[in-house]
Amino acid sequence: MSRRPSGELIGCSDCGLVQLLPEVASDAIAECARCGRGLARPARGNVDPALALLVAALLLLLPAAFSPLMVITSFGVRRQDWLPSGVEAMWNDGFGSLATVVFLFSIAIPFLYLGLMISVLLGIRLRAAMPLGRLFRWAGRLRPWMMIEVYLIGGCVAYTRLQDIGTVEVGVGGWCLVGATLAMLLAGIGFDERAVWEALPSRVAPHSGRQSVSCGICELLLDARQEHSGCPRCGATLRRRKPQAMRRTLALVIAGFLLYLPANLLPVLAIERFGREDPNTILGGVGELIESGLWPLAVIVFTASVMVPLIKLFGLSLMLILTRLHSPRWLRGRTRLYRAIDLIGRWSNIDLFMISILVALVQFGTLTTVRPEPGALAFAAVVVITMLASRSFDARLMWDAAGERP
Ligand SMILES: [Zn+2]
Ligand SMILES: [Zn+2]
Structure with a gap:
């Protein structure tokens, strides 16, 4: 696997904040800017x-x-x-x-x-x-x-x-x-x-972050219109x-x-x-x-x-x-x-x-x-x-x- 691709928009599953997942240094942990939830470990990949x-x-x-x-x-x-x-x-x-x-x-x-x-x-x-x-x-x-x-x-x-x-x-x-x-x-x-x-692979276009619904399991961010359908990455039903x-x-x-x-x-x-x-x-x-x-x-x-x-x-x-x-x-x-x-x-x-x-x-x-x-x-x-x-x-x-x- 390659290095972590930077720039995935995710919705934190603990506080809901939509944020850009940063590139993380090899000894750092990416945390949610608002609630402190660990979003990603060092990018060992x-x-x-x-x-x-x-x-x-x-x-x-x-x-x-x-x-x-x-x-x-x-x-x-x-x-x-x-x-x-x-x-x-x-x-x-x-x-x-x-x-x-x-x-x-x-x-x-x-x-x-x-x-x-x-x-x-x-x-x-x-x-x-x-x-x-x-x-x-x-x-x-x-x-x-x-x-x-x-x-x-x-x-x-x-x-x-x-x-x-x-x-x-x-x-x-x-x-x-x-x-x-x-x-x-x-x-x-x-x-x-x-x-x-x-x-x-999730086969979705990157989302702007406005009017969105984020998957409660994999935190993938999708257009709000997709609520109640299946998450394209993990299959969970998308709910706000x-x-x-x-x-x-x-x-x-x-x-x-x-x-x-x-x-x-x-x-x-x-x-x-x-x-x-x-x-x-x-x-x-x-x-x-x-x-x-x-x-x-x-x-x-x-x-x-x-x-x-x-x-x-x-x-x-x-x-x-x-x-x-x-x-x-x-x-x-x-x-x-x-x-x-x-x-x-x-x-x-x-x-x-x-x-x-x-x-x-x-x-x-x-x-x-x-x-x-x-x-x-x-x-x-x-x-x-x-x-x-x-x-x-x-x-x-x-x-x-x-x-x-x-
Ligand atoms: Zn959070
Ligand atoms: Zn998902």
């Missing part, structure tokens, strides 16, 4: 390192899915945990919806996402005649729901909690999962999304703003608040030892980590499970209220908070994955058995609903409402 790392991640994820992640020995019995075992165990315990969520986030979507990303980058390299824009858009949609790095942290928490029950060893699959996650994270660091969009954004977000935020209490007050799992049942809430789990002296993990779990959903719910409420009041307060800060909220939401799933691993591994009959409890359902619902809430909100509405229309 090279997708090869990301492609190599994503292929490595896929190759490592295969053994991670098909060999044991962890092995526990307790009361002379050996049990192995595989990536799909948590799904199976939750399904067998009558928690089909939890099993489905864990299956999608930890197995189906990661493979689908890696497959799509590799096809797109390979397609660009080989100049393949494929609808690469559409594939890249789908990959972007799936990215927040692809949670192998979150699963890995859930696995670490499960590993430490299992120390009380038996001798735990990390299996080949576990190490491959660590490798796959590292490769994925490295691929993300050096990757410039803008370089992919610019490598894809996300449809019904305020109402949808409000409904999801209310549902999130309603489910937050049962998610934190009801037990999410029950440990049965020698016939005595010990129900565990999310906070109880944090307490256990503190008792075992595992402060860093306790802080991570407390932040991810208890604080992050609250920050999201209150943050989105503040955005809804200030937008409704047409307030120009903290617009830049609010937009930054919105980006952060959208990014961190997925980390709340640590506890859900931890539960799925414990349920799969700790099945020693009457000696020790772990079962999921209804609180886990409410908890998973809060995480998914708050993620959907931040996805359905449109940060550009805050700028519109404050009278700063481009």
Whole structure:
């Protein structure tokens, strides 16, 4: 790929400002002039390192899915945990919806996402005649729901909690999962999304920037008359703003608040030892980590499970209220908070994955058995609903409402 072509007009997807994307120096990041959103990374214009790392991640994820992640020995019995075992165990315990969520986030979507990303980058390299824009858009949609790095942290928490029950060893699959996650994270660091969009032909005449509609996905700027038709570059339906954004977000935020209490007050799992049942809430789990002296993990779990959903719910409420009041307060800060909220939401799933691993591994009959409890359902619902809430909100509405229309 050549250097970044200078002079593409884009409409920032966080604040709506129409601006000329500048040529960027090799150590600089192009930011939106109004809200500070990173528009383009340094113009390296090279997708090869990301492609190599994503292929490595896929190759490592295969053994991670098909060999044991962890092995526990307790009361002379050996049990192995595989990536799909948590799904199976939750399904067998009558928690089909939890099993489905864990299956999608930890197995189906990661493979689908890696497959799509590799096809797109390979397609660009080989100049393949494929609808690469559409594939890249789908990959972007799936990215927040692809949670192998979150699963890995859930696995670490499960590993430490299992120390009380038996001798735990990390299996080949576990190490491959660590490798796959590292490769994925490295691929993300050096990757410039803008370089992919610019490598894809869009077959449109450059637009003057007046009376325009910008694609919410690839930020391509088009004539306003093309609203409601498909974006010529990525295929997304062109809309000036996300449809019904305020109402949808409000409904999801209310549902999130309603489910937050049962998610934190009801037990999410029950440990049965020698016939005595010990129900565990999310906070109880944090307490256990503190008792075992595992402060860093306790802080991570407390932040991810208890604080992050609250920050999201209150943050989105503040955005809804200030937008409704047409307030120009903290617009830049609010937009930054919105980006952060959208990014961190997925980390709340640590506890859900931890539960799925414990349920799969700790099945020693009457000696020790772990079962999921209804609180886990409410908890998973809060995480998914708050993620959907931040996805359905449109940060550009805050700028519109404050009278700063481009
Ligand atoms: Zn902006
Ligand atoms: Zn587009």
